Amino acid sequence: GQQVMQIPQYQHVQEGEDFxxxxxxxxxxSNIQWYKQRPGGHPVFLIQLVKSxxxxxxxxxxxxxxxxxxxxxxHITATQTTDVGTxxxxxxxxxxxxxxxxxxxxxILTVHP
Amino acid sequence: NAGVTQTxxxxxxxxxxxxxLLCAQDMNHEYMYWYRQDxxxxxxxxxxxxGEGTTAKGEVPDGYNVSRLKKQNFLLGLxxxxxxxxxxxxxxxSYDWGTKNIQYFGAGTRLSVL
Numbered sequence: 001g002q003q004v005m006q007i008p009q010y011q012h013v014q015e016g017e018d019f020x021x022x023x024x025x026x027x028x029x030s031n032i033q034w035y036k037q038r039p040g041g042h043p044v045f046l047i048q049l050v051k052s053x054x055x056x057x058x059x060x061x062x063x064x065x066x067x068x069x070x071x072x073x074x075h076i077t078a079t080q081t082t083d084v085g086t087x088x089x090x091x092x093x094x095x096x097x098x099x100x101x102x103x104x105x106x107x108i109l110t111v112h113p
Numbered sequence: 114n115a116g117v118t119q120t121x122x123x124x125x126x127x128x129x130x131x132x133x134l135l136c137a138q139d140m141n142h143e144y145m146y147w148y149r150q151d152x153x154x155x156x157x158x159x160x161x162x163x164g165e166g167t168t169a170k171g172e173v174p175d176g177y178n179v180s181r182l183k184k185q186n187f188l189l190g191l192x193x194x195x196x197x198x199x200x201x202x203x204x205x206x207s208y209d210w211g212t213k214n215i216q217y218f219g220a221g222t223r224l225s226v227l
Binding site: 041045106 | 144146148153154155156157158161163171203205207209210211212214215216217218219220221
């Protein structure tokens with residue numbers, strides 16, 4: 001089945017540094033969703049990208065979808081302690097299973113004050 | 114404005130015991146999902162439902178059963194718990210099956226099987 005590989009698994013940064021997590025697939029993706037999970041919490045939807053080359057911004061967060069729709073990235077500028085958590089990418093399966101999401105393994109972000 | 118509610122929040126079982134996890138959503142969503150989350154493995158789909166009275170297997174269905182007798186409720190059952198089922202279980206729901214399939218998650222159930 002469809003797989004999305006997410007790297008890195010862990011990232012430790014000093015507050016104020018930038019952070020990027022990457023999501024890669026060997027097959028063309030119909031879309032990419034990004035979720036954030038705070039420590040001890042549950043995943044919360046951040047954004048969805050659908051179009052080739054699409055870039056969306058939410059304050060200090062920039063989301064990109066690759067031209068070939070096989071990869072995506074989430075970049076955080078000038079991290080803050082509130083950015084701590086696990087960031088997941090996810091993509092819809094194709095065909096009749098479209099509504100099923102396949103999640104990446106997640107990137108655990110730690111921000112040192 | 115409860116959203117998706119999971120009960121219980123924590124549970125400890127002995128090997129071989131059974132239990133049922135309850136998920137309730139008040140958003141009138143058609144689609145519901147059960148995931149398990151293990152360190153380094155992301156969220157893996159156990160079972161899902163595309164409507165009242167329907168269920169289907171996900172990626173890791175073995176050892177679990179589900180039922181969706183009412184649109185707002187999705188139950189996950191463990192008939193004979195095993196230590197390998199120690200995990201955090203999340204329920205989610207969505208209102209769309211297509212490109213607007215944004216999933217709303219419950220707070221999770223932390224299950225330990227001894």
